[in-house]
Amino acid sequence: MSASLRVRGLTHRYPTSSGNVLDGLDLDVAAGERVALLGPNGSGKTTLALHLNGLIPAQSGTVEVGGRPVAGEHLPEVRRRVGLVFQDPDDQLFMPRVREDVAFGPANLGVPAKERPAVVDRALAAVDAAHLAERHPHHLSGGEKRRVALATVLAMEPDVLVLDEPTSGLDPVGRRELAELLVALDTTLLVVTHDLPFALQTCPRSVVIDGGRVVIDAPTAELLADPDRLARHRLELPFGFVLGPG
Amino acid sequence: MGGGLRHRGALHLLVERDSPVHRARPEAKVVALVLFAVALAATPERALAAFALHGAVLALVAGAARLPAGTVRRRALVALPFLGVAALLPFAADGPRVALGPLAVSEDGLWAGGALAARAVLGATAAVVLTATTSVADLLAGLAHLRLPRVVVGIVASMLRYLDLVADQLHRTRLAMAARGHDPRWLWQARPLAAGAGTLFVRTYERGERVHQAMLARGFTRRLPDLRPPPAGAPAIGWAAALAPALVSLLVAVGAILR
Amino acid sequence: MLAMHAPDGFLEPGVAAVTALASLAVMALALRAAGRDLDDRQVPLAGVAAAFIFAAQMLNFPVASGTTGHLLGGALAAILLGPWVGSLVVGVVVLVQALVFADGGITALGCNVLNMAVVPAFGGWAVFQLARRLLPRSAGGVVGATAVAAGASVVLSAAAFSLEWLFGASAPVPFDTVFGAMVGVHALIGIGEGVLSAMVVSAVLAARPDLVAGARDLAPAQLVDRPRVSARAFALGGIVAAAATAAAVSQLAADDPDGLERVAIEQGFADQAEAHRLAGSPFAEYATRGIDDETLSLAVAGLAGVALTLAVGGGLVVAIRSRPRAVV
Numbered sequence: 001m002s003a004s005l006r007v008r009g010l011t012h013r014y015p016t017s018s019g020n021v022l023d024g025l026d027l028d029v030a031a032g033e034r035v036a037l038l039g040p041n042g043s044g045k046t047t048l049a050l051h052l053n054g055l056i057p058a059q060s061g062t063v064e065v066g067g068r069p070v071a072g073e074h075l076p077e078v079r080r081r082v083g084l085v086f087q088d089p090d091d092q093l094f095m096p097r098v099r100e101d102v103a104f105g106p107a108n109l110g111v112p113a114k115e116r117p118a119v120v121d122r123a124l125a126a127v128d129a130a131h132l133a134e135r136h137p138h139h140l141s142g143g144e145k146r147r148v149a150l151a152t153v154l155a156m157e158p159d160v161l162v163l164d165e166p167t168s169g170l171d172p173v174g175r176r177e178l179a180e181l182l183v184a185l186d187t188t189l190l191v192v193t194h195d196l197p198f199a200l201q202t203c204p205r206s207v208v209i210d211g212g213r214v215v216i217d218a219p220t221a222e223l224l225a226d227p228d229r230l231a232r233h234r235l236e237l238p239f240g241f242v243l244g245p246g
Numbered sequence: 247m248g249g250g251l252r253h254r255g256a257l258h259l260l261v262e263r264d265s266p267v268h269r270a271r272p273e274a275k276v277v278a279l280v281l282f283a284v285a286l287a288a289t290p291e292r293a294l295a296a297f298a299l300h301g302a303v304l305a306l307v308a309g310a311a312r313l314p315a316g317t318v319r320r321r322a323l324v325a326l327p328f329l330g331v332a333a334l335l336p337f338a339a340d341g342p343r344v345a346l347g348p349l350a351v352s353e354d355g356l357w358a359g360g361a362l363a364a365r366a367v368l369g370a371t372a373a374v375v376l377t378a379t380t381s382v383a384d385l386l387a388g389l390a391h392l393r394l395p396r397v398v399v400g401i402v403a404s405m406l407r408y409l410d411l412v413a414d415q416l417h418r419t420r421l422a423m424a425a426r427g428h429d430p431r432w433l434w435q436a437r438p439l440a441a442g443a444g445t446l447f448v449r450t451y452e453r454g455e456r457v458h459q460a461m462l463a464r465g466f467t468r469r470l471p472d473l474r475p476p477p478a479g480a481p482a483i484g485w486a487a488a489l490a491p492a493l494v495s496l497l498v499a500v501g502a503i504l505r
Numbered sequence: 506m507l508a509m510h511a512p513d514g515f516l517e518p519g520v521a522a523v524t525a526l527a528s529l530a531v532m533a534l535a536l537r538a539a540g541r542d543l544d545d546r547q548v549p550l551a552g553v554a555a556a557f558i559f560a561a562q563m564l565n566f567p568v569a570s571g572t573t574g575h576l577l578g579g580a581l582a583a584i585l586l587g588p589w590v591g592s593l594v595v596g597v598v599v600l601v602q603a604l605v606f607a608d609g610g611i612t613a614l615g616c617n618v619l620n621m622a623v624v625p626a627f628g629g630w631a632v633f634q635l636a637r638r639l640l641p642r643s644a645g646g647v648v649g650a651t652a653v654a655a656g657a658s659v660v661l662s663a664a665a666f667s668l669e670w671l672f673g674a675s676a677p678v679p680f681d682t683v684f685g686a687m688v689g690v691h692a693l694i695g696i697g698e699g700v701l702s703a704m705v706v707s708a709v710l711a712a713r714p715d716l717v718a719g720a721r722d723l724a725p726a727q728l729v730d731r732p733r734v735s736a737r738a739f740a741l742g743g744i745v746a747a748a749a750t751a752a753a754v755s756q757l758a759a760d761d762p763d764g765l766e767r768v769a770i771e772q773g774f775a776d777q778a779e780a781h782r783l784a785g786s787p788f789a790e791y792a793t794r795g796i797d798d799e800t801l802s803l804a805v806a807g808l809a810g811v812a813l814t815l816a817v818g819g820g821l822v823v824a825i826r827s828r829p830r831a832v833v
Contacts, residue, residue, distance in 0.1 A: 055459050076465065084463045091456040094407055094549065096383035100473045107473055108465030136382065138257055138410050152464065256605050276604075283611035287514035287521065291675070324607050328512055339677045358676030365610070366512035373607035385605070397536065397548060401597055404552020405559070406605070412556045416564065430567040433697055437704050439566055444708025447557050447585065451716055454553035458546045468545045 002188040003066030003081055003159035005029040005052065010061035011212075012047055021047050023212030024061065031066075031159075034182075034189040036199035036220060039209035040234035045192045046087070048209065049162050052190070053082040065160060080109055083158030083187075087165045089145035093137035098124070098148050101137065105156040123155035124148070127181060143174035150181075160188040167195045176201075196237055200224055208233050256406050259321075259377040266487070267311035267379045272388025274488035275376055281492035282372050285499040291361030293502035300368055300498065303491045304375065311379045321374040328366035335359035382406050387474050396470045404457070412450055419446065510602060510609025510617045520673025525615025531623045531821075532596050538589035538824075551590060555597045558582055562598070566701055574697045579625025580658035581702040584633055584651050585709060587718035588824040592626035616669055624665045627820030628813070629658030633719055634823055644710050644728045647720045651706045656699030661816055663691035664809045671806055680806060688809075696744060 005027065012022040022044045029035050037045050050056040051063050054070045063070040070078045086092050095101040102120045111119055124130045127147040132140060140148060146166060153161065163182075167175045179201040182189060193199055199206060199220055206223050208216035210233045216223060223229065225243055230236055237243075267275075282300075289296045308318055336346065339355025346356070380388070386406075390399045419442040430436050516524070539547045558578045565573040578598075583591035596618045603609040609617045633654035640646035667684040674680075709717055714728045 050459070053463055055462060076467070079463060079465045086456065086460055086463075088456070090408075090411060091453060092460040094404060094457050094460065095473070096381075096386055096403055096407055100383065103473055104461075104466075104471065105464035107471030108467070113472070136257055137407070156464065256601075259605070279604075280611050283513045287518065287610070287612040289514075321607065325512065335676050335678065338682060340679055341677045352677060354677045361514065362512070362676070365514040369513045369610045370607040373604065373611075377605055377607070382605075395536070397540070398597070400548035401551045401555065401593075402601060404549055405555035405597060405601060408553050409556040409559060412553070413560045413563065416560045431569075431571050433566070433568050433700055436566045436701060439564070440701050440704030441708040443561055443564060444705040445712060446560070447705065447709055448712045448716060450553045450557045451550065451713075454550040455546070457549040457553070461549065462545075466545065470548065 001157065001159045002032040002186060004031045005160060005188065005190070006062075006064040006067075007048075007051075008062045010048070010051060010058060010063060012044070012051070012056065012059050020212050022051075022061075025209070025213050027207065027214055029188060029190065031188055032186060033205060034203040035191070036203035036206040037190055037192040037209060038194075038196070038199065038206055038223075038233075038235055043209045043233075044212045045209055046164055049084060049164050049190070049192055052160070052162055053084050054078055055084070080156055081159045083153035083156055083161045085150055085153050085161070085163040085166060087168070089142075089149040090137070092149040092152060093140075093145060096136055097133075098129070098135050098137060098140075099133045101148065102133075102152050102155045105152060109156060119155055123151040126154055127151045128177070142169040143171060143177075146170060146174070146178065150178075154185075158187060160190070161185065162190045162192070164192045165194065166191065167193065167198050196224055196230075196235065197241060200243075208235070256377070256382055257410055260381045261311075261313055261317060261378040263312045263379075265311045265379070267307060267375070270379075270488040271391075271485065272380050272384040273391040274388075274485045275380055276385070276388050276392060278489050278492035279372055279376050281489065282495050283369055285492070285495035286365045286369055288496075289361075289365075289499040289502050291357050293499075293505070294360075296498050296502035297361070297364040297368070300495050301364075303495050303498075304368060304371055307491050308371070308375050311375060313375065313378050318371060318374055318378070321378075322367060322371040325366040325370040329363050332359040332363040332366070335362065390472075390474050396472070400470050404454075408450070408453065411453075412446065415449070416443070416446055510599065510621070511613040513610030513612045515610065515613055515675055516616055516669055516673035517675060520669055521612055521615055523615075524619045524669060525612075528596070528615045528618040528623060532593065532618065535589045535593040535596065539593050542587065542590060547590075551594055551597065554582070554586055554590070554594045555601070558594055559598050559601070561705075566697065568697050574694065576701055577621065577625060577659055577662065577698055578702075579622055579662070580629025580633070580651070580655040580698070581705060583626040583630045583820075584647075584654065584702070584706060584719040585717055588626050588630040588820055591630075591718075592622045595622035595626060598622075616666075620662050620665050620669075624662050624813070624817055625658035627818075627824065628661040628816035629654045629820070630719075631816045631820035631823060632657040632661075634820075637719070642723065642727055644707075644714070644720065644723070647710065647717065647723070648703045648707045651719070652699040652703035654699075655702035656695035657816075659691045659695035659698045660688055661813060663687040664813050665817075668806060668810055668813065684805060684809065 006029075007025055007027040010022050010025040011020055013020045021042070025044070025048065027048075037048065039045050047056065051058060052065070052070065054063075054075045057071065065078055065081055068074045068078065070082075093101050095104060099117075099120055102123050103116045106116055106119045107113075120133070121130060124133055127150050129144065129147045129151055132144055132148060137145060137148065146169075150163075150166075161182075166178060170178065175195070175198055179198060182191070182202050189203065191199060191203055203220055206216070206218060206220040207214050208223070215233065216229065221243070224237060227236065282304075286300060289300070308315075335358050336351035336355035337349075339352035339358065341352045341354040343350040344353040344356065345351075377385070386399055386403050389402070390396065420439070423438055423442070428438055430439060539551060543550055558581075561576050561581075562578055564576060566576065568574045579591070579595050581591075582595050585591065586594060599609065599618050599621050600614065603611055603614055603617065633650050636650035636653040637646060640649045664684070664687075667680065667687050670678075670683045671680045674683075706717060706719075710720060710728065714720055714723070714725075720728065
């Protein structure tokens with residue numbers, strides 16, 4: 001299941017700062033698309049992500065998920081449909097047992113206690129973390145934490161998946177496994193990342209956000225082949241990285 | 247202050263074994279601990295035999311749990327400061343004197359000190375046995391089963407979950423300071439340390455705000471979901487068996503009172 | 506020393522039960538207030554705050570020439586989080602210490618929560634509010650008030666413990682001795698607590714002033730002005746205050762109570778001395794040995810009780826009356 005995203009004129013200013021961190025941002029994502037959100041630090045990527053499930057109410061502008069506005073009485077439904085995976089998995093794993101963390105979302109959605117174990121097992125299996133079900137989150141490695149954090153969101157069967165910097169702290173094998181996992185899902189995918197190779201592997205389309213608005217919207221391969229364009233927004237490929245064919 | 251025990255948080259306390267004590271329902275174990283504590287408090291101070299029996303009961307339970315004696319002993323050292331206080335009582339207390347070697351100490355103080363020492367050590371050891379045989383998750387589930395308000399259990403769960411992280415961060419801050427040659431010996435030199443603690447408070451609070459957002463993102467409204475695992479058929483060890491040792495101690499205490 | 510939590514049976518059952526009821530009542534109220542103030546954020550915020558207080562209590566801070574001390578944290582928690590959430594958070598810490606870390610008896614939870622959470626948080630908050638009125642309305646004023654409040658909170662805690670001992674002693678150690686020792690020692694310990702708490706609040710004010718409940722009435726302009734008060738000055742001031750307290754308290758131990766005794770007789774305490782039978786403790790008579798000392802002991806106990814009631818009760822009243830504005 002997947003849903004579309006529609007952002008129009010989104011503007012946001014934090015109370016402590018002087019400028020708009022989001023400045024009339026427009027974005028359209030079709031159902032099932034996989035889009036990388038790139039951009040320099042402070043460009044508003046995370047702020048945008050937090051708007052998508054209503055954690056930050058829109059000060060001005062609109063956000064729609066599957067045609068429904070992200071506001072008011074639609075919020076609970078939006079929270080089910082948009083799964084947000086945070087930057088720091090420790091913020092997301094707050095129960096004393098992995099199984100309970102993964103069950104938290106479904107429990108809030110009203111899944112009866114009898115059915116939860118199956119839902120939990122399914123979600124953990126999807127991220128290849130079934131063997132971690134009884135562990136305490138603190139005892140997991142960085143990669144395991146990220147997988148389990150993803151499972152906590154997948155357990156809610158979202159239509160849109162938003163990941164904020166999913167690869168920071170992951171080793172190369174972990175990165176590859178995560179990429180393969182994401183590509184196999186059929187949800188709409190938004191990946192906020194600095195990791196350009198990862199963006200290339202997972203998202204055919206890239207959107208560059210700078211100064212609170214979308215400044216580039218292009219196929220990822222095309223964008224990454226243009227170092228000048230990248231450099232204008234403080235983006236560059238890792239040292240020695242060469243774009244292979246196709 | 248039992249610093250060694252606490253420094254590494256709560257997660258390493260479980261001693262993984264397969265024993266009837268480990269398998270017992272956590273809520274029964276918590277109730278047993280409370281009853282045992284009541285027994286300790288109620289036992290009259292001169293009832294030496296009663297205290298000895300309490301100790302025997304505890305030793306039996308620890309043995310049944312196959313806990314290494316050294317570990318239990320080491321963790322029970324948290325009661326050490328009170329052994330010091332107990333040792334002072336014969337000297338600080340009033341009342342008829344009795345000879346202790348060359349010294350004249352208060353007789354009541356001796357008995358009081360002995361009782362204090364016994365209660366402190368036995369009480370601490372009982373709590374040690376509980377946490378050595380019960381995982382944090384199970385302990386919390388047990389508290390929830392005992393109808394402790396869900397919010398309180400949630401706060402305790404959240405505290406225990408992030409305790410290790412916070413303690414780690416504080417520790418690393420201190421290491422970083424030491425690595426830069428800061429070795430404070432006087433109170434007014436503690437500013438960097440205090441500043442580190444203040445920053446840690448801010449970071450910790452902000453983490454709390456982010457955890458809240460993560461909870462909201464997973465559909466949380468005001469009411470915490472009931473995440474107690476569904477009862478998995480007949481428990482290996484019923485309530486009666488779990489409470490038996492504590493009830494024995496309670497009876498012993500009552501007997502000592504009535505004597 | 507107070508950082509040691511009382512084990513089971515340290516106080517007679519009657520007193521243990523009374524303190525348990527009192528603590529339970531305050532904790533229940535604190536839970537409700539936390540629910541009102543923090544709403545659906547109470548679980549994560551109170552939880553991580555409790556983790557912080559626990560970790561902060563483990564911190565070894567230097568006192569003098571290598572010796573270290575530990576933070577009690579009750580007043581600090583109240584000043585950062587407000588008295589209700591602060592007392593709740595420290596209460597949770599004490600509960601977890603007893604249940605999980607074997608530090609403190611289960612049956613002694615009542616008195617431990619009272620002495621380490623309720624009294625320092627509310628008593629500290631009351632002294633803090635008082636000190637704020639006397640100090641400039643600035644960040645510096647908040648920091649100064651914190652120092653005074655945190656130092657006082659430790660003494661209040663010691664006084665509370667001593668009063669509990671008066672009624673429920675489990676050993677024939679006279680109240681005079683306990684009170685003198687506890688309050689005297691803790692007046693000194695209070696210096697460390699005061700200085701350290703002030704420094705911590707100063708650091709939090711610099712980063713996120715909105716996280717200091719005790720400074721919520723200050724406008725941003727007032728927060729900017731922060732004259733750096735020397736920690737050494739604090740410490741020295743604290744030593745003077747502590748010395749004064751210790752000297753006053755040592756009157757008791759020195760059996761030279763002319764002034765206080767005269768006051769006691771004039772106030773009629775002397776008449777009550779004979780008829781006074783303290784409930785529960787078989788050692789009650791030891792608490793007030795001899796007619797002269799008994800008068801004085803009762804006077805001191807009475808004064809301490811009044812001071813404690815004023816501080817903690819005042820703190821509660823202030824906390825109930827001023828509904829804090831929405832936490833950021």
